[in-house]
Every structure is written in structure tokens, then in C-alpha cells.
Amino acid sequence: MSRHPFEYAVLRIVPRVERGESINGGVIVYCRAVDYLGAAVHLDVDRLLALDPSADVDDVAAALAAIADTGAGAGPAGGDGIGARFRWLTAPRSTVIQPGPVHTGLTADPAAELERLLELLVRPAGQPAKRDDSA
Numbered sequence: 001m002s003r004h005p006f007e008y009a010v011l012r013i014v015p016r017v018e019r020g021e022s023i024n025g026g027v028i029v030y031c032r033a034v035d036y037l038g039a040a041v042h043l044d045v046d047r048l049l050a051l052d053p054s055a056d057v058d059d060v061a062a063a064l065a066a067i068a069d070t071g072a073g074a075g076p077a078g079g080d081g082i083g084a085r086f087r088w089l090t091a092p093r094s095t096v097i098q099p100g101p102v103h104t105g106l107t108a109d110p111a112a113e114l115e116r117l118l119e120l121l122v123r124p125a126g127q128p129a130k131r132d133d134s135a
Helices: 045-051 057-071 082-089 110-121
Strands: 004-013 023-031 036-041 097-099 103-107
Touching: 004 036, 004 057, 004 110, 023 045, 023 057, 023 082, 023 110, 036 057, 036 082, 036 110, 045 057, 057 082, 057 097, 103 110
Parallel strands: none
Antiparallel strands: 004 023, 004 097, 004 103, 023 036
16 A cells, blocks of 8 residues: 655644643644545543633634534635645634644555544543544
8 A cells, every 4th residue: 555645734722822822622634645635623621621711612612613624625615625725724823723833744544644643642642532523
């Protein structure tokens, strides 16, 4: 099985932008060679509220879901090509949901890589996947 270059970015939740504290809330994976773009999200409410007890959990969850939907081709940017959507999703911004830097790697299965990165970088250790984690 051949491996293809891919790019990914971690989505950071920064509930109080002025403080700069964050938790990881998702991953976006783009593999041009196999025409793949996927986003998976996970909101750890306890960790979010530890950073900001007044955080609007519903708004943060909705913002993460919108990113996952955009990755899947829904929403206003859904008609754009996957490369353009990836670049749009990973463009720097100073909002509550911020993309981290773009990293690269090699993979034979971008969808499996998305799940691996979500498990490694976002979900707390030992927490099983839930059906609404990926899009």
C-alpha cells in the first residue's frame, strides 16, 4: 500500500483570547493525492470550564460542529474545492476556535490518520470515541 503526503492542523479552543490558554478541540486532515478532507472534533466540557467557568459551551460546540461540517462539504464554503476549504479552515484567526500550525506527514489511509490524530492530540487519555466526534 502506498503512502501519500498529507497535511493536518489541530483546532484549539481559546475561551478567553486575551489569556491565550487553550485546549485541543479537533483535527483537520487534508490529503490532496487521494482527494480527502476530513475534520473530527471533540469538546471536553470539563477542561473548557476549567479554563473559563463562564464559557458558553453550546456556542463552542456549535463552532466546532460548523468546522466539521465545512470539512465535510456543508455550509457556505462547502462548494469550494477541498484544498481551498482546508486553507480557509486553517487560516489564522483570533476567535475562540483557532487552527494551530499546519504539519505534514505520510499516510496510506487519511481517514484512519484523522482518527489516530484525534485520539493522540485531542481526546483525553482513555476516553472512548463517541459517534458525534467526527464529521
